[in-house]
Amino acid sequence: MAARSFDSEQFLSWFEDAGGWYDKRLIGLSPFMGMGYGAVALDDIPVDSALFHVPDKLVLSSYTSELQSRLLPSEWDSLAHGWCQLILTMMWETIRGADSPWHGYLVNLPSDFETPMLWSEEERTELIGTDIEDRIGKEDAEADHRKYLGPVITAHPELFPAGSSHTTLSAFHLQGSRILSRSFTVPLSRFTRRHDAESDISDDDEEIQVAVMIPFADMLNAAFERDNVHLYADEESQNDHPEGFTMKSTKSIRKSTQIYNTYDSPPNSELLRKYGHVDVLPLPSDLLKLLDPSDVGDWPYGNAGDEVLIDGNCVVEAVAVALLDRADEIWRQSIPKRVDWWLEEGQDDIFALALSRELDTSLIAFVRLLSYDHEWLRAEKKGKLPSTEVDNFVLTVIDAVIRDRLARYDHDVEVDLALVKEAWPIVHPGDVIEAENFPVGATSIAANRLRQCYAAVVRLGEKRILKAIAHSISIGNGNGKKRKAEADDEQ
C-alpha cells in the first residue's frame, strides 16, 4: 500500500465521540511494513473477546447519509447502478467537511491505491495473460461517472459546487477504490427496517445485499488463512451498545501480533484487483512438491489459494482442434445446445484451476460433454452429467487449453522470479525475520517497481498452476499415442 497519512488518535477519538466503542486494553492501530495501517493486539487476547463495536448509525452508506433526502426520488433512482449511490454519498459527505458525521473517518481514508484500475496503460501491460487482464473495469467506471453521476451533480450545485475536486472522475475512482478495498456487504434489510418499521420485510429484501463502509472494521488487514477475528452483525442491542457490528476474536491472539480479518482468501489476481496487494507467504511443502524445481527457483513463496480461470470458450476451441475433421458443421451447431444444457444444470463455464494433484472434475466433465456424442445424448435424454473419467483424449484437450493459456503471457518464469525477489527477498533459514508480518507485505521498493513486482507475483502463481497441470498430464497421458483413436471409439 502506498504511503498514507493516518492520524490514529484523531480517528479513534472521532470513533468514540460518534458512539463507537473499542477495548483500549486489547486493540490499537499501528503501521505494518508494506500493508499501511492495521490492528495490533496490545495484550494477549483470549478467544471470543469483543474488540470493538460499530453502531449502525456510524456505518457510512447511502441509507444512513442524508443525501437521498436532498435529491428527488427520480434522481436517486437514476443512480441505482453498481456503487453510484454510495460513491455520490461519499463525495457529498467529503464536500461537507467538518459538518459531516463521518468527517473524522473520511479524512483518514487512504488516497493512494495500488489497484490496477489506477495503473498507467504501460503498467497494465504487465498483467497481459492473467485472469485480471480484462477485468479491471476502468472504462465501465468512467462511463458510470459520466452517465449517472454527471447529471445529478450538475443539477445540484448547492450540494456539489461547480469545480469541486471531490466530484471529478479521479474522485470517482478514488471513492470506488475505497469501496472496492474496504467495504462490507450486508443485508439491505438492516437499514430499511428501521426507516420503514411498519412495512413487512419480504424474503427478497432479506436477500438483497448492499455495500457499506464500516469504520474501524475496515482498518484490519488480511493474509491467507491468518484471520483471527470476525465481524458479527448484532441481532439486537447488547451490553448497553445500540444495534450494530461487533468485531470478536475467533482465536487467541498473542500480544504485539497483528489482528487479521479475512477477505475470504482470494487468489492473488483477485487480491490485486480489489485490494492492490498480493499474499506472499511460505508455500506448504505438499504444494511445493507439485511444482517443477525450476518454477520454484529459490523463492518458495506465494498464495496457496491461487487459481487460474479457464474460459469455457477456450475449451470449445481446444476440443475442435483435437477432434480434427469430426469438428464439422453438425458438431459446431450442437455446441451452444450442449453449453446451454450445462449452464441450466447449474454448472459454471469458467473453470477455476488450483494447485492440486487432481485434475478439475468439472473441467473433465465439460470436455467430455463437448467431445463425446454419447455423453451429450445421455445428458439430453436422461439429464445426467457426463462422467469424470479421464482418457487420453480428455488429457489432450486439457493439455492444449493449458498450453494455449501459457502462451498468452509476455514473460517467462525466470523474469517473474527475478522481479518478485526484489520486493520479497528470500528468507534463508536462520535469517532474522522482522516482526511476524514478513514476508506478507512487500519491502519498501520504488513505487513504480512495486506494481511490476505485484504483476509478476500474479503471473508466477498462475503459471505455476498451469505448468504443474501440464506436467501431470505429460506423465498421465501415455505420450498421447491413442488420443485421436480413443475419441473416435467413444463416439
Ligand SMILES: C[S@@+](CC[C@H](N)C(=O)[O-])C[C@H]1O[C@@H](n2cnc3c(N)ncnc32)[C@H](O)[C@@H]1O
Ligand atoms: C481494509 S483495508 C485495511 C487497512 C489498511 N491497511 C489501511 O491502512 O487503511 C485493505 C487494504 O490494506 C492493505 N492490506 C491488507 N492486507 C494486506 C496484506 N496482506 N499485504 C499488503 N497489504 C495489505 C491493502 O492496501 C488493502 O487494500
